[in-house]
Amino acid sequence: MEVDDLDWNRTLREQWEFHWDHQIRARLAGLTDDEYFWSPVPDGWSVRPRGTSTAPVQAGGGEFTIDYAFPTPDPAPFTTIAWRLGHVIVGVLAARNAAYFGTDAASYDTWEYADDAATALHQLETQVDTWLVGVRTLSDAKLAIPVGSKEPYPEASMADLVLHIHRELIHHLSEVCLLRDLYLHTRHTTNGATR
Template sequence: MKADEMDWNRTLREQWEFHWNHQIRARLEGLTDDEYVWSPVPDAWSVRPRSTSTAPVQAGAGDFTIDFAFPQPDPEPFTTIAWRLGHVIVGVLAARNAAHFGAPAASYESWEYAGDAATALDQLETQLDVWLAGVRSLGDAGLRVPVGEKEPYPEAPMADLVLHIHRELIHHLSEVCLLRDLYLHTHHATNGATR
């Protein structure tokens, strides 16, 4: 098959779908509420009940907020699974789904963060479904259209944004899997837990 005959839209979607279906989805099954908020270090950023954080910024519209600071500290704080999922759900997916695919407006400040693992995973699946349907709707021609003023590089084609979002998903969700491994191996010695 020649490059000009390839279905680039399908190829870009499959980049993420393969990773999700064969490496990430199963690794997220059974995520507990303990793992969701667990931190191996003190003062990690997380998602917390409203008014319980000491972070300079506590963003969110519901009963739970996500920790932030502007400008970000150097070094940046360690982040829990809850924080990483919140970042992926809102900053990586929901804000882009709103900006490019007609989904409801979403921002760190307006989001209702999940206080438990099951709700966070449901939010993740929902935003992933919206993202993939939106990418599919672009076809090949839509991948060449500039992303516009809603992104930091407005002249970049949508294909660049799709690749960026997929890198972010692979990166951050792999971190979540690593934290699950660390949790399992540090807690196994004290309570005999297995996964």
């Protein structure tokens, strides 16, 4: 195959779509509210009812906020599944969907964070679908255009951004799956009874 014949858009999309369709989506099915909010360590960052957080920053436009700090402490606090999904939904996807594909503006400060696992998974599905629809519209010429001032690395191409977003999705949603495994193996005995 000649390089000029390669369908770059399909290749970029398949990096994420394969992982989403064959690994992540099934692993997220059945996420419970207890798992969503569970923290195996004290003082982890999460999504919480407004006014109940002790984090330096509580961002959000609805009844629930996400814990944050600027700058991020070192070491960074442990983050729950709720926090990780909030980060992926808003910071990784919704803000980029707004910046590049014309959806409503989205930010950590204005987002209405999910107060349960089912709503969070619905938000995630919606943002993933929007992202993939948008990426499908990118021609080779559009993939080569620098992203400009919308990103920390303005000289990076749109293809670079697509790869970055897909790495972020794979990274953070794999963490969510690992937390589900940890929850299962630390919160239940071998006969399925909760500890």
